[in-house]
Amino acid sequence: MKILVLGVNHKTANVELRERLAFNGDKLESGVSGLHNVPDVREIALLSTCNRVELYTYVNNIVSGADNIKKFLSAFHNIPRNDFEKSLYVHADSDAIRHVFRVASSLDSMVVGEPQILGQLKDAFDFALSKKTTGVLLNKLMKKAISTAKRVRTETRIAENAVSISFAAVELAKKIFIDLSSKSFMLLGAGEMAELAARHLVNNGVRDVLVVNRTYERGYELAKEFNGKAVKFEDFLHELIHTDIIICSTGAPSYMLNKEQMQKVMKERKHKPVFIIDISVPRNIDPDINKMENVYLYDVDDLQEVVDTNMLERQKEAEKAEKIIDEEVQKFISWTSSLQSVPTIVSLRQKAEEIKNEELEKFKNKYPDMDDEKMKAVEYLTTAITNKLIHPPTVTLKEDTEDRDELIAMIKKLYGINGDDNEE
Amino acid sequence: MRTILFELALTFYFAATIISIIEIFKGGPNINKKESRVLLFIAGIGFVIHTASIIYRYAAAGHLPITSMHEASSFFAWCIVLIFFFLEYRYRVGIMGSFIMPMVFILMLSSSVLPREIRPLSPVLQSYWLGIHTFLAFLGNAAFAVAFGTGIMYLVQEHYLKSKHLGGLFQRLPSIQTLAEINYRLITIGFPLLTLAIITGALWAESVWGTYWRWDPKEVWSLITWFIYALVLHIRLTAGWRGKRAAILSIAGFIVVLFTFFGVNLLLKSIHRFP
Structure with a gap:
C-alpha cells in the first residue's frame, strides 16, 4: 500500500530544528506543491505546527520515496541532510497509519489529550485537498484518522479533565456554582496565568468582571479587555461582598485578605459560596480562610495537584486509546488491501458484460421478429446468468485472504484480463 | 396478581439498585450518559408496575393502601420514586439515582417481608381524611427522604472540594x-406538605375524638420533624445559613422522619400504630 510518514516533533527535535523545518506562511503552499512533484510521491499532505512538522505521503516506493523526500527537504529548507536526518522519524505502512491515528487522537501530543491537534490536522488535509495533492488513499486515511480520534474521545476519558492550571480553575468553578453566567468575578492583580484563567472564565460564561489593580490605569486597561469594570484598590474588600469568584495574583509580600475580613464579607453576602484562586507567590490570601464554610480557597500548589492527578488519569486512558487505535489500523489495512482487487473485479465485470452484450446482439440479429416481451425475458435471463457466474469470484477477491495476490493473478489468467490495467 | 406486580416492581428496583451501586464504584465522569439512562429506564418500569400494584390494592381494599406496615413501606417507596423522577426531569442529575434507589429498594424489601393480607379497616379510620392526611404525610416525608440523599451528595462533593482530592x-x-x-427546593416542598398533614390530622382527630391534639408519640415526633425543617428554612432565610449545615440538618431531619415512621410503630404505643 506504500504509505509513508516522515516528520519531526517535540520529542525528536528541539525548537530550533523544528523552526528550520517548519512550513509556515508562504512556505506551506510551495512546500506542498513542491513535494507533490518529488519523484515517487503520488499523494501528499503536510502538517506544520509549533510542535511538529509531518509529511503524510503515498509513494510508489518506500525506500526511494523517503530518500527523494529527504533530498527535497534539504534543498527546500537549505539544511544539510545530516542536520535533520537523525531527528526525522520515518514510518511506513501500518506504522505510518498508526502514527497518523495517534497524532489525530492526541496521543503523540506534548499534552496528551489536548484537542487542538485534530483541528490542525484537518486544516492540513483541507489545504492539501484544495491544492489537489491528495487522492483516494490519503483522503480515506484522513477520514479514518478523524473518526478514530472521535472514537478515542468518546470511548476514553482522555480529554476529560483539565490539565492546565487555568483550566483546572474553570473546572473547579463549575463544580461549585450552578451556572457561571450569573456569577461575578474579580481579578485581583495581574499576571499571565491569572489573565489566562480569567479569559477561560469569561469564555465559560462569566459576564460580570471586576478588575482591581494597585495602579488604576493598568486595571482600567485590563478591565477593557474583559469588558469589565475597574475598581480602586481601596474598595476591593467592599466589592468582595458581591463577588463569587476571585483570582488573586499580586506581588504583595504578605496577606491582603485575612480570616476576620473574610468572615465579615461572608456574613454580608449571606454565606453564598465563594471560590478564591490565589496564584500569587508568596500567597496573598490567608490559607486559614479555606477552613471557613462556603469558602473554597485554592493556591497554585493545590491547582497543580489537581492538574497532576488529571495527568495521571490521562495516562491511564491513553492505554485504552492505544487499543482502539490498534483496531482501527487493522481495519484500515484490510481496506487498503481490498483496494488491490478492485481493478480486477472491475475488469472481470466488464468482460462479462461485453460477452453478454455481444451474444445478445447476435441473438437479436438471428431472430428479428421476436416481440418485445420475449426479448426482455431473454435479456433478463442472460443478465442473471452472467451475474451468477461472476458473483463467487467477486466475493472471493474481496475477502481478505493470505493468497489474494495469487488469486488475482489466476483470475486474470483464466479470464484473459490483461495485466496493464490501472492497478497501482 | 397483586403479589406478582409487587414482586416485579421489587425486582426492577433491585436491578436499578445494582446498576446505581456499580455507578458509584466506577467513578470518573459519565462517558455517554448511557448508564444513567439505563438506570432511569429500569427504575421507570419498576415505578409503572409499582403504581399498578398500588392501584390494584386500592381497588381491593377500597381505601389508600397505607394501613399496614407492608402497605405503608411500599407506598412510601412509591412516593420517593415519584419525587425522584420529578427531580430527574427538572434537574437531570444522573448520579442521584445512586443515592435514591438503594433507599427505595430497602423500603420495598422490608415491605416484602411483612404480612401482606388486607385487613378490615377499624371504624375509627373509616373516613375520607385517611387518604388526604396520609397522602400528604407520605409525600412530604418522601421529599425529605430525597433531600436526605441530596444532603449526602452535598457532603461528599463538599468534601472533595475542601480536601482538594478530586x-x-x-x-x-x-x-x-x-x-x-x-x-432547599425539596424542603420547601416537604415542609408545607408536612404542615398540611399535621393540620388535616388534627382536624380528623377532632372529628373522631373531639380533640385536635392528643400528644400521641407519632404526633410528638412529627412535631419534632416539623421544627427541624422549620429551622432549616428559617435560618436560610434570615442568616443565609446554607450549604454544609443545611445538608447536615436535612440528614438529621430525615433520621427523625425514619424514627417517626418505624420507631414509633415498633417501640412506642400509638394510635398511629399499624394493627
Whole structure:
C-alpha cells in the first residue's frame, strides 16, 4: 500500500530544528506543491505546527520515496541532510497509519489529550485537498484518522479533565456554582496565568468582571479587555461582598485578605459560596480562610495537584486509546488491501458484460421478429446468468485472504484480463 | 396478581439498585450518559408496575393502601420514586439515582417481608381524611427522604472540594450549589406538605375524638420533624445559613422522619400504630 510518514516533533527535535523545518506562511503552499512533484510521491499532505512538522505521503516506493523526500527537504529548507536526518522519524505502512491515528487522537501530543491537534490536522488535509495533492488513499486515511480520534474521545476519558492550571480553575468553578453566567468575578492583580484563567472564565460564561489593580490605569486597561469594570484598590474588600469568584495574583509580600475580613464579607453576602484562586507567590490570601464554610480557597500548589492527578488519569486512558487505535489500523489495512482487487473485479465485470452484450446482439440479429416481451425475458435471463457466474469470484477477491495476490493473478489468467490495467 | 406486580416492581428496583451501586464504584465522569439512562429506564418500569400494584390494592381494599406496615413501606417507596423522577426531569442529575434507589429498594424489601393480607379497616379510620392526611404525610416525608440523599451528595462533593482530592465521584456529582438548590427546593416542598398533614390530622382527630391534639408519640415526633425543617428554612432565610449545615440538618431531619415512621410503630404505643 506504500504509505509513508516522515516528520519531526517535540520529542525528536528541539525548537530550533523544528523552526528550520517548519512550513509556515508562504512556505506551506510551495512546500506542498513542491513535494507533490518529488519523484515517487503520488499523494501528499503536510502538517506544520509549533510542535511538529509531518509529511503524510503515498509513494510508489518506500525506500526511494523517503530518500527523494529527504533530498527535497534539504534543498527546500537549505539544511544539510545530516542536520535533520537523525531527528526525522520515518514510518511506513501500518506504522505510518498508526502514527497518523495517534497524532489525530492526541496521543503523540506534548499534552496528551489536548484537542487542538485534530483541528490542525484537518486544516492540513483541507489545504492539501484544495491544492489537489491528495487522492483516494490519503483522503480515506484522513477520514479514518478523524473518526478514530472521535472514537478515542468518546470511548476514553482522555480529554476529560483539565490539565492546565487555568483550566483546572474553570473546572473547579463549575463544580461549585450552578451556572457561571450569573456569577461575578474579580481579578485581583495581574499576571499571565491569572489573565489566562480569567479569559477561560469569561469564555465559560462569566459576564460580570471586576478588575482591581494597585495602579488604576493598568486595571482600567485590563478591565477593557474583559469588558469589565475597574475598581480602586481601596474598595476591593467592599466589592468582595458581591463577588463569587476571585483570582488573586499580586506581588504583595504578605496577606491582603485575612480570616476576620473574610468572615465579615461572608456574613454580608449571606454565606453564598465563594471560590478564591490565589496564584500569587508568596500567597496573598490567608490559607486559614479555606477552613471557613462556603469558602473554597485554592493556591497554585493545590491547582497543580489537581492538574497532576488529571495527568495521571490521562495516562491511564491513553492505554485504552492505544487499543482502539490498534483496531482501527487493522481495519484500515484490510481496506487498503481490498483496494488491490478492485481493478480486477472491475475488469472481470466488464468482460462479462461485453460477452453478454455481444451474444445478445447476435441473438437479436438471428431472430428479428421476436416481440418485445420475449426479448426482455431473454435479456433478463442472460443478465442473471452472467451475474451468477461472476458473483463467487467477486466475493472471493474481496475477502481478505493470505493468497489474494495469487488469486488475482489466476483470475486474470483464466479470464484473459490483461495485466496493464490501472492497478497501482 | 397483586403479589406478582409487587414482586416485579421489587425486582426492577433491585436491578436499578445494582446498576446505581456499580455507578458509584466506577467513578470518573459519565462517558455517554448511557448508564444513567439505563438506570432511569429500569427504575421507570419498576415505578409503572409499582403504581399498578398500588392501584390494584386500592381497588381491593377500597381505601389508600397505607394501613399496614407492608402497605405503608411500599407506598412510601412509591412516593420517593415519584419525587425522584420529578427531580430527574427538572434537574437531570444522573448520579442521584445512586443515592435514591438503594433507599427505595430497602423500603420495598422490608415491605416484602411483612404480612401482606388486607385487613378490615377499624371504624375509627373509616373516613375520607385517611387518604388526604396520609397522602400528604407520605409525600412530604418522601421529599425529605430525597433531600436526605441530596444532603449526602452535598457532603461528599463538599468534601472533595475542601480536601482538594478530586477523586472518585467528583466528576459525576453536580456542583455543590446545584445540590444545595435541590435540597432547599425539596424542603420547601416537604415542609408545607408536612404542615398540611399535621393540620388535616388534627382536624380528623377532632372529628373522631373531639380533640385536635392528643400528644400521641407519632404526633410528638412529627412535631419534632416539623421544627427541624422549620429551622432549616428559617435560618436560610434570615442568616443565609446554607450549604454544609443545611445538608447536615436535612440528614438529621430525615433520621427523625425514619424514627417517626418505624420507631414509633415498633417501640412506642400509638394510635398511629399499624394493627
